[in-house]
Amino acid sequence: MSNNPVDFNVLSTLRDVMEAEYPALLQVFISDSVSRVNDMSLLLRDPSFTTSSIASLQRLGLMAHSFKGSTGNMGATHLSELCLQLEEQGRGLVTADDARIRLLVSEIKEEFCAVRKVFEDELQLCTASH
Amino acid sequence: MMPSASDRLTVLIADDNVSDRMLLSAIVSRQGHDVLTASDGAEAVGLFERRRPQLVLMDAMMPVMDGFEAARQIKTLAGDALVPIIFLTSLTEGEDLARCLDAGGDDFVAKPYNQVVLAAKINAMNRLRVLQETVLHQRDLITRHHKYLLNEQRVAKAVFDQIAHSGCLSSRNIRYLQSPYALFNGDLLLAAWSPSGNMHLLLGDFTGHGLPAAVGAMPLAEVFYGMTAKGYGLPETLREMNAKLKRILPVDMFCCAALLCLNFKQQLVEVWNGGLPDGYLLHGDGRPHTPLISSNVPLGVLSAGSFDDNTQVYPFGPGDRVFLLSDGVVDSTGQDGELFGARRLQNVLVSNRNPALLIEEVQWALARFRGQARDDVSMVEVAFTEPDLLGPPSVIYTDSGDSSPLDWSASFEYRAATLKRFNPLPYLLQLVQEVHGLRMQSSELYIVLSELYSNALEHGVLGLDSALKRDAAGFGLYYQQRAERLDRLEDGFIRIDFQVVPNGEGGRLTVRVQDSGAGFDSDRVLALPPAVTQLSGRGLALVRQLSDRCQWSDDGRTASVEFAWEGLA
Numbered sequence: 093m094s095n096n097p098v099d100f101n102v103l104s105t106l107r108d109v110m111e112a113e114y115p116a117l118l119q120v121f122i123s124d125s126v127s128r129v130n131d132m133s134l135l136l137r138d139p140s141f142t143t144s145s146i147a148s149l150q151r152l153g154l155m156a157h158s159f160k161g162s163t164g165n166m167g168a169t170h171l172s173e174l175c176l177q178l179e180e181q182g183r184g185l186v187t188a189d190d191a192r193i194r195l196l197v198s199e200i201k202e203e204f205c206a207v208r209k210v211f212e213d214e215l216q217l218c219t220a221s222h
Numbered sequence: 223m224m225p226s227a228s229d230r231l232t233v234l235i236a237d238d239n240v241s242d243r244m245l246l247s248a249i250v251s252r253q254g255h256d257v258l259t260a261s262d263g264a265e266a267v268g269l270f271e272r273r274r275p276q277l278v279l280m281d282a283m284m285p286v287m288d289g290f291e292a293a294r295q296i297k298t299l300a301g302d303a304l305v306p307i308i309f310l311t312s313l314t315e316g317e318d319l320a321r322c323l324d325a326g327g328d329d330f331v332a333k334p335y336n337q338v339v340l341a342a343k344i345n346a347m348n349r350l351r352v353l354q355e356t357v358l359h360q361r362d363l364i365t366r367h368h369k370y371l372l373n374e375q376r377v378a379k380a381v382f383d384q385i386a387h388s389g390c391l392s393s394r395n396i397r398y399l400q401s402p403y404a405l406f407n408g409d410l411l412l413a414a415w416s417p418s419g420n421m422h423l424l425l426g427d428f429t430g431h432g433l434p435a436a437v438g439a440m441p442l443a444e445v446f447y448g449m450t451a452k453g454y455g456l457p458e459t460l461r462e463m464n465a466k467l468k469r470i471l472p473v474d475m476f477c478c479a480a481l482l483c484l485n486f487k488q489q490l491v492e493v494w495n496g497g498l499p500d501g502y503l504l505h506g507d508g509r510p511h512t513p514l515i516s517s518n519v520p521l522g523v524l525s526a527g528s529f530d531d532n533t534q535v536y537p538f539g540p541g542d543r544v545f546l547l548s549d550g551v552v553d554s555t556g557q558d559g560e561l562f563g564a565r566r567l568q569n570v571l572v573s574n575r576n577p578a579l580l581i582e583e584v585q586w587a588l589a590r591f592r593g594q595a596r597d598d599v600s601m602v603e604v605a606f607t608e609p610d611l612l613g614p615p616s617v618i619y620t621d622s623g624d625s626s627p628l629d630w631s632a633s634f635e636y637r638a639a640t641l642k643r644f645n646p647l648p649y650l651l652q653l654v655q656e657v658h659g660l661r662m663q664s665s666e667l668y669i670v671l672s673e674l675y676s677n678a679l680e681h682g683v684l685g686l687d688s689a690l691k692r693d694a695a696g697f698g699l700y701y702q703q704r705a706e707r708l709d710r711l712e713d714g715f716i717r718i719d720f721q722v723v724p725n726g727e728g729g730r731l732t733v734r735v736q737d738s739g740a741g742f743d744s745d746r747v748l749a750l751p752p753a754v755t756q757l758s759g760r761g762l763a764l765v766r767q768l769s770d771r772c773q774w775s776d777d778g779r780t781a782s783v784e785f786a787w788e789g790l791a
Contacts, residue, residue: 102334109337110248117248121241157283161312162239164334 097206102167103214115218118211121166128159129204132197143188152193153182159200168207174200231348232256234275236266236292237310238284246279246310246335253341263287267295270305277347278307279331282322290325297326304354306347310335378436379405385443389414390421398602399581407598408435409548410477412443414450417651418668419487419609422450422459425546425602426479426521427498438477438522441466453648453668456483456492457531460521464529467522476522480514480546484538486609487669487764491538494531496520499552500564502571506541506606511571514544535701537694543577543605550599551584556591566591577605626658628729631721638711641679647672650718657722659729659787666768667731667785673761674735674781675716680704682737682779683714714738727789734782741778 110117132155135141141148160175178196181188233255237243240261247257258275260266264287266280278296282289293307309322312333319330328347331340382405391398391413400411408428416422424446428435445466449459460481467477478497485491495501497520503512518530538544547567554562570587574580581601588599632653636646651668654660660667680686684707690700719734765772769783 105337106245109245109252113244113248117241117244120244124240154283157312158239161281161310161333162241164312165242165245167334 097168097170097203098210099167099169102169106167115215118215118218121162122208122211124162125159125204125208128155129201131155132159132200136194136197143190143193146184149182149184149188151182153179153184156182163207166207166211168203171200171203171207174203229345229348230254230256231277231344232258232273232275233344234258234260234266234269234273234278236260236263236278236284236289237281238262239281242281242310242333249335249337249340250279250344252337253344255344263289263292266292267299270296270299276305276351277344278305279310280307280327281310282318290321293322293325293327302358304351306351308343308347374433375406378433382436382439382443385440385447389447393421395605395607396423396602397578397581397604398600399585400600401598404598404600405436405439406432407550408439408477409550409598409600410439410442410479411600411602412446413604414447416450416483416668417453417665418672419665421482421484421486421604422446422456423482423484423546423602423604424479425498425548425600426477427548427600428477429475434475438467438471438475441470442477442521449648453651453672455645455647456481456494456533458645460494460531460533461526461529464521464524464531465526468525471522476520478516478520478549480516482544482546482604483533484544484604484606486607488761489537489539489606490535491542491544492533492535493544494518494533499547499549501544501546502568503536503538504543504545504571504577506543506577511568512536514546532705535697537697538606540606540608543580543603545571545580545603546601547584548598548600551588551601554588554592554599562588562591577603627656628722628724631719633717633719635715635717637715638683638713641683641714641716642708642711646718647675650720654720654722654731657729657731659789660731660785663785663787670765670769670783670785671733673765674733674783675718677761677781678716678735678737678739682739682741683711683716684708685739725786728787730787731785732782733785734780736780739779741775 106117107114132152135148135152135155138148141152143149156175156179160172160179163175164172174196178193178200180186181193181196233250235243235246235250235257236259237246238261243259243261247259250257255277258269258273260269262284263280266278267287269275270278278293280289280293284292289309293309296305296307306328307326308329308331309327310333311318311322311330322330328350329343331343379402389412390396391411393413396413398411400409401407404411408426408430410424410426410428412426413421413423424442426439426442428438442463445463446459449462454462463479471477476497480493480495480498480501483492491503493501493503493514495514495516496518497516500516501514503514505511514534517534518532524530552562552564552567556562566587567584570584571580574583580603584601585599634646634650636644640646647668650671651664654667655664681688684704686700686704686707688700690696690703715738717734717736719732719736721732721734723730765781765783770786771782771784773782774780775782
């Protein structure tokens with residue numbers, strides 16, 4: 093699973109469903125995700141962020157929850173899995189651990205780069221085939 | 223698979239995640255629906271208000287306003303209509319899913335989306351939506367129909383009330399309980415004065431409910447009022463009512479009824495009961511009550527030839543009351559299915575101390591028995607009252623009197639076959655009322671005429687002994703003999719002569735009533751002191767009191783009475 097950042101079965105379904113809008117979906121997903129990942133990093137860099145602040149944890153949880161949804165839909169299975177783990181940290185389902193949170197966010201960043209690479213390749217294929 | 227035009231929905235998608243929104247829009251569009259999109263709850267509510275989509279796909283977690291609050295607001299805006307809300311969720315905790323339902327969500331679909339599942343859910347929800355729409359439509363239809371029906375009933379009731387209240391139900395000696403819509407339960411209560419000052423009262427109960435039960439009431443009331451006003455007695459009125467209902471009602475419809483003629487002057491009550499539960503003659507002096515049993519077939523069943531118009535006559539004096547009721551009373555069932563029955567009713571009658579509360583006491587007993595009130599019972603109680611205490615029947619004439627006949631005579635002879643069935647009095651009364659000057663005395667005239675006629679028939683032609691009527695037992699025997707002898711009658715006659723002569727500005731009517739009987743000693747009868755408890759002899763005293771002159775021939779077979787009038791101003 094870690095070999096393939098994106099489930100190609102899901103991608104082919106998306107291609108079918110979206111038809112002409114497939115490249116647009118990929119672009120929208122990439123740009124939306126870039127800003128989500130940025131928001132997460134910014135939140136962690138904010139000096140007021142602590143694991144003892146319920147408000148900060150909730151914000152982080154909500155971000156992870158939302159990102160988990162869109163990455164899941166796009167077939168970025170491992171990225172979605174990382175988001176779930178982060179969401180669990182943020183929603184108080186497990187005892188929040190600052191080091192673990194920071195590790196997860198950096199893993200998410202890294203995994204997103206891989207996913208992005210796949211989608212950008214897809215986009216190139218699309219333009220090439222036109 | 224594209225849905226048919228009727229399955230094509232406008233679907234609102236609310237999701238803050240732009241790529242999810244795009245993907246879902248594409249899936250839903252491919253299923254043939256129109257899509258509206260919103261990126262937060264507040265936007266979703268606004269779009270819902272403006273565009274009224276039929277189905278909503280709602281993300282739970284959204285900025286500005288979350289999906290739960292948006293769902294609540296949309297459900298409120300939707301009112302009675304079902305707008306299915308399917309939550310889009312990657313929530314996995316039971317508690318979170320429960321929150322979706324609490325907020326008014328109807329279903330969930332999990333991320334990542336599965337096209338097939340999503341299409342199936344949209345279709346399933348749409349079926350529910352259509353079902354609800356149908357139910358609402360039918361509810362509205364029923365409501366409209368019901369309003370329409372109520373309005374019709376209101377109009378019919380208003381028309382009928384005009385008729386029912388044209389009688390004398392408001393007399394002080396009548397108490398009754400009837401639902402305002404009794405007409406539509408088939409219950410009918412009418413009362414009216416006859417020209418002689420007798421009170422006729424009818425309690426009827428048509429088969430069935432609703433309009434079919436009500437349609438027979440109008441013609442029945444028409445016959446009742448018309449014939450009572452013209453001076454017909456119970457047998458003629460009953461025959462006519464029966465014939466009319468037989469003619470107009472379908473075979474499975476008829477009218478259980480009791481008809482009373484209350485003669486306050488002679489202190490008699492005449493009763494006919496066809497199919498109503500036993501009524502009761504209640505005595506003020508503590509004697510046990512007399513049941514008024516149904517011994518006849520209801521009105522509208524038998525043909526004219528086999529209809530039985532025989533009535534029972536009972537003494538009816540101060541303190542006496544007649545109580546009649548519809549079958550809603552005795553046929554009431556308790557919670558265990560047991561009938562209220564006649565025995566429970568009689569217990570109430572026996573334990574009643576204050577006559578004014580009798581109907582209420584029966585009602586209470588019914589309510590206790592059943593545990594709830596019921597509005598399809600009719601009860602009426604009519605008490606004896608001194609004739610003077612009741613308003614005299616007022617008759618209004620519209621002609622000027624210019625054509626009044628003032629110098630004439632006429633003779634009638636009624637023979638056995640006619641005497642058996644025919645009542646000539648309404649016709650004769652109408653005849654003499656052509657004389658304008660006699661109209662002020664029409665009530666007295668009628669009483670005297672009917673008294674002389676029944677004397678001639680009962681004591682003359684039938685040879686009945688009025689001494690029999692000394693006590694209640696003899697009273698019954700007397701009327702039994704009357705019916706038997708009338709039935710066997712083969713010869714005999716009654717002659718009635720009228721003579722009208724002018725006298726100055728006024729005039730004088732002489733009526734002679736002669737019969738074929740053996741005659742009687744009028745001097746002896748008239749010399750009897752008026753005894754309060756004595757049931758016989760009341761008639762002759764009345765005649766003497768109400769006419770200007772009266773005399774009997776020596777053989778006691780011919781009575782002669784005079785009515786005089788002065789010139790009209």
